[in-house]
Amino acid sequence: MAAQALQTTTAALPRPEYPRPDWQRQDWLSLNGSWSFRLLTDRDESGSTQPEGGFDSEITVPFSWASPLSGIGRSETGIGWYKREVSWSPEAAGSLVFLRFGAVDYNCDVWINGTHAGSHSGGYGSFEFDVTSAWKLNEANTIVVKAEDFDLKSQTRGKQGYGESRGIWQPVWLEARPQTFVQSAKFITKLDGTVQANTTVTAGVSGDAQLRFAFGGGAVSHTVNVKLAEGENSISALFQVADPQLWSPETPYLYEGEIQLTSGDGTDSVAAYFGIREVGTALFGDRKYRWITLNGKPVYLNGTLDQAYHETGYFTYPTDESMRDEIYLAKRLGLDFIRIHIKPEDPRKLYWADKLGLMVMEDMPCFWGNPDETARPAYEREAKEIIDRDFNHPSIFSWIMFNETWGLRTDAETIALTSQDAAKAEATYLPETQEWVRSMYRWAKSVDPTRIVEDNSPCNYDKVESDINTWHFYINGYEEVRAHVTDVVEKTYPGSSFNCIGDNVQTDAPLMNSECGNVWGFSNGAGDSDLAWHYRYMLNEFRRHDKMCGFVFTELRDVTNEFNGYYRLDGREKFFGYDGFVPGMTIADLHAPDFIVIDAPPCQTVQAGASVSVPLLASSFSDRYHGRQLQLGWELWHDNLGTRVTTERGTVALDWNGYGVTPIAEPLAFSVPKQDAVAVLALTLRAGDGTVVTRNFVTFDVRSGEGVPVYDADGRFIAVPVTAFAEQTFAYQWNAIQEGKANGGKAGRFVYDIQLPDAGEQAIVSHVELAFEASSKRLLARNLEGARDRDHTISMMHGADAAVEYNSNTYYMTDNELHESLIHVLVDGEKVASFLLPDNPADSRGVLSYQYQEVQNKLDEAGSYGYLCKVALPSSVTAKLDRSRGFKLALEAGEGGLALYGRNAGRYPIDIVVNVK
Template structure:
């Protein structure tokens, strides 16, 4: 039995809020919470009348609305097949004569429902919302029993989408009861125009004919419309139009919603639905005489900075535990400066779409795919699901695009395995008749929703048929490789080109954008878990230097079970990109600015000390905010001089900011330091008030020309390569980055024999300082057990989990989890100092660890770096060393281990240095 606490919206009920804030009634009862449950492995439930048997026959309890596979369900078993749900409750609507509906957010995959033993209805499809009118079987003054039989076998024809991380099985979105009068508004669809005109199509369901009045009231009464109707028994289609004066447009920057209600009144009573609409127009258009289009929002070009969202949660799987977590998802995206998200191969939960509407982020929503072959059964199932998705989500202003298919999944009839293809021309199995079906689906979606952009197939195999946007996927690592690939795609994109198309179809002037990118699959065996900050920054520069490109989708928003390329960890915790160390105040949002400064140069390059280097710059503008203005480019070349931040060069220059798109501005010529350094060219774009619009940077590996390095500091130096240790006592020890980095696991030490110059070179040695770059050493499984390769077939596309630490490319990116170590520094057996190493980090600050990677798609502790340690040798010890000129240096780590970085690894361009004077 349902208790009062379970229906009162307290913390004991999961997801207590109304499931559809875009279409909400006040008379309702939330049925989330504990239901009785039973698996039916032998499909005997119907034959044994489980729909009518006593609750004691159900042997488990399940928490709705969570998939029975998920931890939050209380079951937590990935069992295919049949599950039965049962719940008894009493509820009476406040208005006598109300009709009662039992509503389901989604059930995967098919379900039958009984109320008080009477069959209420059947539904098939894992993502669509549905309802049953149960008025005739509901007992307003007594107990009522609801029984649901859900069946999920992962059939090839099922629209499964990107399940596999955690399966959706059974009820996985909220369930609720709802009361309505005898005539009610079943649906309404809004189409808005920038001049304020709103056209509305309203579906009214009536149980008898009669007069009625339709009233629209929004924006606290500022927008109203009333019209008289005569409704017929059954379904009625009614059109209405009104104009909003001084319309406030919806956009990610100003997500204005006209909130209000639709009322239908008559002698049957009053039906009131709370809803909202946003005034915005999505389109594509040419600008400035170009032969290609850009995507537009409200008539203006918009650069789409987007991410791929798998919408997966570790405890609820594809069902969010709370409304707050759905809201926070949108907040975390906007915090990065993103303005759009691609929901990957599934429709999003309505409440998360509400937060996208409310907080302001554009949504590209995919249709869920099937994974079998495109036979008649699969096509029919898909078409039914697509209709439900578009019908449910039509009014969300945040949704700007429907994606009908992804990477030809479910479209192959031959032997080709769906998924990633390294050869864009590999198209076997995508038959002409299937291509025609894809075209039909594209045109069908355009017919029923001409207000949005529709994409036929988001391709990795170069197989568009007909589409509003020309997108492509790539997963390539390495600056030169990414630059060449993006340039090739841009050059081959023009009206009439057959590049990225199939079956004799050719490109139109449709906008070009990327719809999946990242380095997670561009690495041999997959990237595992690795720093993405370095790759991400140069990829953004490559995208923004091309005038044709108008957006991207980065894979992905959060890590998932087999992909660790997220901006955030799976639990939502931060990764640390480290950009602020190069340009104060810089974050990821700077790389997503609509007004952007492109540094048209590699992320790092080797130069000679004192050299003058010319750096090309481009402006990329997809906002008219500063058009016609003269902005300032403020730049500074700085470097770390053995712990002291030093500015080598700086300046400020004017930049005319006129018009949309990409154009060259004056290059910078900068003078390099006259010593070994990692030099940073940090630039800021300033508006006329001196406020920062965006930030960017590149780095230089400055070589002084001497083997031991050249440093502008008082005293002289002895340089000792970190790999030249005389011995070590670690249980496990290895080298990385071509020997420029040495690692020791757990407790142990590295021992170095140090020889200072004799008296003929340096008569007196007064002060001695020891400098080295070091970090803790997080030991991975592969460091001990060796590398284990994982096959990347269809099961991997389904989200098969892997032990990431077996991956040869894994090195955890810096995040909130710290791995500390402590190092004692000993001279001739005497401890002279101790150093705390806070972490074993890897991110964009590991410039040299990235710069000296020998192979772009095989990572060797890429991005790893340490902390600059400076140890002053006590005077009494220095006096002894002045006499002996030789000593034994020991760097002894506790259980946190030790990594030492040489001249060509880490963050600082030094070997182990002994400074004396």
């Protein structure tokens, strides 16, 4: 079947595109789609070639039988039997027929027309079988696949708990090749344009052949004449690219083209590509520590942990577009890399990372049992398959061999068998296992010297030998994060035993974080909460240290039991609220290679009118503006009961020279407002042409110290605490944030007794204006039934249900899903105003809800805030109040509920404020 005709027949198939854009032949047939299927949950030792009882259902390949998209949706372990009838013949007579599998979990056997074609073991590696001898041309062929997955402790299973990769879970296809063909080619590139192509050719017979490399629209045209021996041949070709265009996230240039092998068996053409780039580490200046480099220059790695998990396909992306969009989701945040977690990535997603420009750290999948004589060889076999398959992706800059010592500890029971004191035995990372890990690191360096290799991405300070020195932490709270990061930096130097196990010590390897965030930084973590506040001060702390050169934030999307993603699991956007402080600011400003560090807490409580100074630092990991002068504009502003007021502003000229972190000579000095306010110091760094380089901000909780808050407005202010209601009628009511916030669930009202100044204090009441901060109130399971906190054990890594709505820290961060509530304002029973409250938000704009958290690792509706509601009472109502000098204020909500924010909660430093004139 010709490739052109194939497009029309496969258009409706799932994942119809060729699975390997980096290594593609034209004569092929997708076998994705409907297969006959049967799942048997018991082991089968009979050696049968068909399932007992026959096939009883249909499954959609390439989706795991556990996933919804498979049409099966059963998570049990077992043996999956697949059958497909196929009639297909290669275009060229005499061609070989290969049956190819993207991945099958875990043990796989294949029969063609009853003849055993081959076996494969491993859950993530790609593999193929030459089925030519069993394949019948121009008539129906029966393919039977047996996939056995019993979650053995020795399996390279990875982090599958979110959704199991059972059976066939990557594309399956047939492919034709001539008898003599190119098996593989690995491109090693240099910045000067030198390219070495280490090629493997499989020859049906010995003889002369011509190997041609044509790439980049004529930029590469190189031919090698070779003599082939029957069987496998290794050929190293060296060629030069004139005026090489380098690959980087900013300029992801790919040399696309083909490798063509011409022999007596015909011509084999393979479409392929490579990118010219070099990854390394280097010393700069008089530093005793290295930085990571891309193309010879320092690069600051702004990255995220990518679990690569989806609701419907689990670890199989539903479409090619969804993989492309995943790369866009990361890039639009200003990130320059992703860490694919505990698994290799789908080749098509790696293609989009190559094409669109996003660097990739790729993990090897771990096993969960003991590192014994069964698990180690299985791991080694799979690691080789992964590195061989993904070698040519320029986006991949690092291999991580192990994660958090998973699978590297020998359990207590095994140790007890050889221990003199079995009662004291515990799971241990044994010295012999450490040496095996070292050998794996060195092996990876030997087979791929072009990339950074890490032995173990650690959370237990147990590194052995590595190109980079990384660590994990999950801590919430500014002071705690600052102290922790500073401690790690100070303990990092050549010869230090910190972050190492046994007798191993640090080298001058670059320091970066390889997992961070606050999702596990809460007591009984995993609950959904705002991350915007934490994220900004954490990034400032990272950029404060010249020694640090990157981080990995957990994570790109929420998953089933971790709700710390930049996006929801379904891709919905979360709103960080930074533009509420600096116009135009997004999270991407925190990822700018040229950055202004604010060396101060995210919020400080200060006295009204106080003089304040804020230290700043310049952090540069790009030479784009070196040798130029940048302009740092700053503005101190606050909101005065709905009116934005700027009290001070200025500009500082900065000579932007050199990489790294340097103090800006003079701290910014200013006086905060002389009233109660949330004051904001907003910074914008601009190039000479006005281009914004980066933005940042810091806040101040300004307090007048008076019994009644002070605002810049005429009239007499009366402040009524939101929790001082005389009555309430909600089915669910509680106060939060140290009595700074009042919550009412479902429909109901809060009623307040308001006392106005008597005639002796104010002869005439001519005008009354009300102001308060309010939001709707979404009720969570913990609000309705009580919190049910759970210890976050290793079971969470296997997908255990976190029951997030029962978690005491849970409070949904602002996203696309709105929860509205209509409220009415009544004065002595007369409705004077109504407000549609759009949502129940929580993000960085809830400054005061963070500033008054009592315990940093057990959050109480952190980041929550409302909308400023102002009501000028009608003159007819005011006339009555002039006589009564008091009234009942009722704030009445429908089913959407009501939350009221007082002086020490939310976004605005106000209680229920009554302004009387």
